[in-house]
Amino acid sequence: MDRRALIFSVASALIAASLNVGAQRTAKVAHIGVLCATRCEGSPGIDALREGLRSAGWVEGANLQIEYRGAGGQTDRLPALAQELVDLKPELIVAATPQPSRAAKNATSTIPIVFISVADPVRVGLVESLARPGGNVTGLATVVPGGYLAKLLEVLKQAVPKATRIAVLLNPSNEVTNAIFPLEVPAAARQLGLQLQVLEVRTPEGIERAIDAAVREKADALWIPGDPIFHNPAERIPDLAARAKLPAMYLPRNMVAAGGLMSYGPDFIEMYRRGAVYVDKILKGAKPADLPVEQPARFYLVINMKTAKALGITIPQSVLLRADEVIQ
Numbered sequence: 001m002d003r004r005a006l007i008f009s010v011a012s013a014l015i016a017a018s019l020n021v022g023a024q025r026t027a028k029v030a031h032i033g034v035l036c037a038t039r040c041e042g043s044p045g046i047d048a049l050r051e052g053l054r055s056a057g058w059v060e061g062a063n064l065q066i067e068y069r070g071a072g073g074q075t076d077r078l079p080a081l082a083q084e085l086v087d088l089k090p091e092l093i094v095a096a097t098p099q100p101s102r103a104a105k106n107a108t109s110t111i112p113i114v115f116i117s118v119a120d121p122v123r124v125g126l127v128e129s130l131a132r133p134g135g136n137v138t139g140l141a142t143v144v145p146g147g148y149l150a151k152l153l154e155v156l157k158q159a160v161p162k163a164t165r166i167a168v169l170l171n172p173s174n175e176v177t178n179a180i181f182p183l184e185v186p187a188a189a190r191q192l193g194l195q196l197q198v199l200e201v202r203t204p205e206g207i208e209r210a211i212d213a214a215v216r217e218k219a220d221a222l223w224i225p226g227d228p229i230f231h232n233p234a235e236r237i238p239d240l241a242a243r244a245k246l247p248a249m250y251l252p253r254n255m256v257a258a259g260g261l262m263s264y265g266p267d268f269i270e271m272y273r274r275g276a277v278y279v280d281k282i283l284k285g286a287k288p289a290d291l292p293v294e295q296p297a298r299f300y301l302v303i304n305m306k307t308a309k310a311l312g313i314t315i316p317q318s319v320l321l322r323a324d325e326v327i328q
Contacts, residue, residue, distance in 0.1 A: 030058060030283050033067045033085035033093040035100040037075055037228035038204075040068040044254060045096060045116070045272040052276025058283070071100075073204040073229045075173045078103035086111060092282050094275060095139075097228040098176045101126055105137055112288045115139035116275040117268060119148070119176045119226075121293060130293040138288040139278060140271050141295045142226070142251075149180055149225055150188035155264050155301065156223055156249040157192045159319045163221040163247070167197045167214030169207070169237075171227040181225065204229050204236070211240045219246060226251035226265070234258040238307075247311055256302045256327060261311065266296035300324040 040046050046068075050060065058064040067088055069081040082103035085093055092112040095101040101115035105126060119142040121127050128134035130141070157163065166189075170177055189196050197217050199210040207230070214222060222241055224230050230237055231252055238259035241248040250256060251265040278291060301319075304327040308315050320326060 029063055029065055031065045031067070031088070031090045032279065032283075033069065033088065033090040035078070035082055035085060035093060035095045035104055036068070036070040037078065037097050037099050038073050038232040039070040040096075041070070043096075043232065045268060048269045048272040049094065049116070049275050049279075052273040053279060056276055056280040058276075058280065073232070075099045075171075075202075075229070079106065082107035092279060094279060096272075098124070098174050099228070101137075101139070102175060109136055111136065112282045113137045113139070114275055114278045114282065114288070116272055117142045119143045120180055121176075123179050124175050127293055130295065132289070133291065133293055134289050136288050138291040138293055140275055141293050142266060142271075143296065147184060150184045152225065152249060152251075152264055153185060153188050153194070153223065154192060155319075156221060156262075157194060159249075159262055159303070159315055160221050160247050160313060161316065164193065165195045165197060165218060165220050166223050167199055167211075167217070167219035167221070167246075168223045168225065169199050169201050169210055169227075169230060170225065171229055172200050172202060174227050177225055177227065201229070207237060208240055211237075211244050211246070214246065215244050222246045222248035224248060224250050224255075231255065242307070242310065245311060247308075247313055253300065253302045253325075256304045256307075259307055260304060261307045261313070262301070262303045264299055264301050266299055271296070302327065 034040050060066055067085060069085055071077040071081060078099055086107045092114060093104050095104040095113055095115045096117060098118050101118050104113045113136055115126060116139055121141055122129060126137050197219055199213055201207055201210045224237060234254045235258035238255055242259060247261045250260045250263040252268050253263050256263045274294060281291060301323045302325045303315060303323045
């Protein structure tokens with residue numbers, strides 16, 4: 001190689017390296033917000049969301065910045081927290097569970113929103129339809145609309161046949177529960193020969209008082225249809241139920257792993273991981289209106305036999321045979 005060719009080669013390499021460094025410095029960092037009813041950091045669901053994002057190539061501190069806002073169970077704070085995120089002008093907002101999803105939708109009609117773990121989003125007006133969400137909102141539904149809450153009550157009755165009075169914990173701020181519960185549950189309770197004691201709980205601090213009220217009213221079992229203030233931390237209600245000697249039915253599996261008697265619901269961790277797929281698609285240019293709402297493919301019955309023994313309950317063999325997982 002002559003001298004001129006060598007100089008040209010070195011110069012070309014230096015220019016290429018300079019351009020590469022410049023490209024790295026100016027590489028776009030995606031900016032998203034995450035809104036939670038309780039806490040975001042340390043939540044198993046949000047951890048699964050981040051894991052899914054990493055699998056799709058989005059790494060915090062590299063090409064992704066995430067702003068977290070958690071209401072600590074005080075759902076009346078959510079509108080202000082949603083507005084904080086909107087003011088930061090993220091490329092999208094992930095809203096975990098119903099109340100954050102409503103707060104985010106009320107705060108913006110332009111920034112894309114991916115909701116996770118919302119039952120029947122059509123009924124409460126988050127989307128126009130499951131197949132064509134319309135607007136700026138899409139995501140992952142918790143349950144298939146139609147009869148799901150009634151099915152939960154039926155499974156609880158089958159597992160604890162002697163139960164006739166069921167205490168139900170409901171959060172009045174959860175518009176999904178408010179919409180579905182009166183349509184499905186009273187008729188199912190009558191058909192099963194059950195009396196329901198509905199206990200309203202608006203904050204985590206009210207949970208213990210509600211369970212004490214269930215004991216005073218001689219409830220035979222507890223039913224927790226689902227709400228973020230009931231699920232975090234996972235062991236809170238199972239510990240209180242054990243102290244009260246009440247069998248309880250939950251929605252997420254992690255509450256059974258934490259000592260609850262049984263759960264019947266979708267795989268929530270996988271649901272959050274799937275939420276990352278929606279985030280990835282939108283960050284790459286997809287429109288929420290064109291992304292159908294995803295529904296769970298199956299539901300899992302999980303039973304904690306150690307808890308059943310501690311409560312002196314014999315779960316019928318017919319129920320055990322249907323269980324997807326039995327924790328010994």
